[in-house]
Amino acid sequence: MTTTLRVILDQIVAPVPGALGQYTRDLGRAIVAASPANCDVEAIVSSSLPDDYDRVLSEVPGLSGLYKTSLARRELAAAWQLGVTTSPGGGMIHGTSLFAPLRKHPRGGGDQVVVTVHDLLAWTHPEALTAASVAWQKGMMKRARRHADAVVVPTHALAERLAQVADLGDRVRVIGTAPRSGLVVGADxxxxxxxxxxxxxxxxxxxxxxxxxxxxxxxxxxxxxxxxxxxxxxxxxxxxxxxxxxxxxxxxxxxxxxxxxxxxxxxxxxxxxxxxxxxxxxxxxxxxxxxxxxxxxxxxxxxxxxxxxxxxxxxxxxxxxxxxxxxxxxxxxxxxxxxxxxxxxxxxxxxxxxxxxxxxxxxxxxxxxxxxxxxxxx
The missing domain is CATH 3.40.50.2000 (Glycogen Phosphorylase B;)
Incomplete structure (x- = not known):
């Protein structure tokens, strides 16, 4: 029997991938490379153009497939914020940000949703974000507090600050980052x-x-x-x-x-x-x-x-x-x-x-x- 971990890789094809896109790509590759025996990794991607699907498969080789949602990225973000969609179903889901289908489900069963928090700007420096982004992040954090099985942060320092924003109990896990792929000095x-x-x-x-x-x-x-x-x-x-x-x-x-x-x-x-x-x-x-x-x-x-x-x-x-x-x-x-x-x-x-x-x-x-x-x- 094969176990599948579905990773939300949508940031790779976001209009501005940015640092989060780099993180998503490199972590996606690492998850594929570290897959245990009889385990697969599938990507979750919002409704996109065919070239975008090809890009995800190209940048994260070894994926077992793509789960393509019925909604485009912006609509999907709004739907997930409101919890009005069950897409993409159950199973193990790993979000590389708060962008994830957080909804009520039994804890300790076969369904899992893990999200990642990279900063708390919506609380500490809201002026650095748009009003819409602040509202979305705060709304998704509320959903994470209620429904996430675990929340990943890159440092213990951020974990301590997160505890002041949301009571997540023992669900916070620290998983660090690393240099982006390709960051090497070549012969040229x-x-x-x-x-x-x-x-x-x-x-x-x-x-x-x-x-x-x-x-x-x-x-x-x-x-x-x-x-x-x-x-x-x-x-x-x-x-x-x-x-x-x-x-x-x-x-x-x-x-x-x-x-x-x-x-x-x-x-x-x-x-x-x-x-x-x-x-x-x-x-x-x-x-x-x-x-x-x-x-x-x-x-x-x-x-x-x-x-x-x-x-x-x-x-x-x-x-x-x-x-x-x-x-x-x-x-x-x-x-x-x-x-x-x-x-x-x-x-x-x-x-x-x-x-x-x-x-x-x-x-x-x-x-x-x-x-x-x-x-x-x-």
């Missing part, structure tokens, strides 16, 4: 670096101008007296609302000519950008996961990060942690950390080594095996 590294126009020396910063992301704090730090005037590669959108990265940098005392903006890079290009940086600076005030740090560690790049609990958990002392504790003071502390790493070669080498070692604690294979173990325990 020099060609890619030239095409991207990378400076000889630079620091790299992920994020947007959204206040909680800390990019403005980095610009303020770089504008401080005595901080090396290195080029800065920004990984993220060029604008946030009516604010522009170059303009905000200039207002912080950082010449716009030092700013290089790159967004939506494929994995090999991203690997080149991160691996050649003198430092990877992750200044975000609030994060649910630490995947960006894991990726930088895996490429041997010295990491400077905020003391956001998820970052501290993932880093485990392998990077330089900078306490946020207030805007102006935070910028000064970032300035000191950046200066020390780019000016002290021995410190940079030590961070590179310990970061590389730390990255080995995270793998998609482990995540896939943990998903199967979770469903077996249920």
């Amino acid at each position: 590294a020099d060609e890619r670096a030239a095409r991207l126009g990378l400076p000889r020396e630079y620091i790299v910063v992920p994020g947007t101008l959204e206040p909680r992301k800390g990019l403005v704090d980095v610009f303020t730090a770089l504008g401080r007296r005595g901080v090396p005037e290195l080029p800065v590669v920004i990984l993220g959108p060029e604008k946030w609302g009516d604010q522009h990265v170059a303009t905000v940098a200039d207002e912080s005392g950082v010449d716009a000519s030092r700013i290089r903006h790159l967004d939506d890079l494929d994995a090999p290009d991203l690997a080149i950008v991160i691996s050649r940086a003198l430092a990877f600076v992750a200044p975000s005030h609030d994060e649910g996961a630490g995947t960006a740090l894991i990726e930088a560690f895996s490429l041997g790049t010295p990491v400077i990060h905020s003391d956001a609990p998820a970052f501290l958990e993932v880093s485990a002392g392998s990077g330089i942690a900078v306490p946020v504790m207030g805007d102006d003071g935070y910028a000064d502390r970032l300035a000191a950390a950046i200066t020390s790493v780019v000016s002290d070669r021995s410190l940079a080498e030590r961070l590179s080594l310990v970061g590389s070692d730390r990255s080995r604690a995270f793998s998609w294979r482990d995540a896939g095996e943990r998903v199967w173990q979770l469903h077996a325990d249920l």
Whole structure:
């Protein structure tokens, strides 16, 4: 007899897959690779175009098939929020987000629904989302509290914060992330670096101008007296609302000519950008996961990060942690950390080594095996 685990892979073909799409693809592959004997993995996908179905099968090879819902993504999201559809039936279902058919069913039987929570922005920073997204996430969390057999989070830090939002008892499970697939430096590294126009020396910063992301704090730090005037590669959108990265940098005392903006890079290009940086600076005030740090560690790049609990958990002392504790003071502390790493070669080498070692604690294979173990325990 074959046991089938159905995984909701719809984010792969979402209009903007984003980081969640990468997570969905890589976890889907890991679940397939870790399948026990006599177990299959089937994808659940909303009603889509044939090319979208082909893409899912291509990006997650080894699937036993696709379950195609009768509703398109937007309609399906609304239906699942209201609990008005029984699609896609029973069995074991694993959601890579809150997007899942959460409905009443007997616990401990053959029917299981597991969902994943990646952040709590709808509660902590609702201004970062649309009103519709906030309402949907809060509505789905209520359904998860009532009907989910388990809720997966990427860090213990997020699990602790989730407990303040929803009483899930012992149903929360921590299953970590890993570097996205393809994040390796290939033989064509020099060609890619030239095409991207990378400076000889630079620091790299992920994020947007959204206040909680800390990019403005980095610009303020770089504008401080005595901080090396290195080029800065920004990984993220060029604008946030009516604010522009170059303009905000200039207002912080950082010449716009030092700013290089790159967004939506494929994995090999991203690997080149991160691996050649003198430092990877992750200044975000609030994060649910630490995947960006894991990726930088895996490429041997010295990491400077905020003391956001998820970052501290993932880093485990392998990077330089900078306490946020207030805007102006935070910028000064970032300035000191950046200066020390780019000016002290021995410190940079030590961070590179310990970061590389730390990255080995995270793998998609482990995540896939943990998903199967979770469903077996249920």
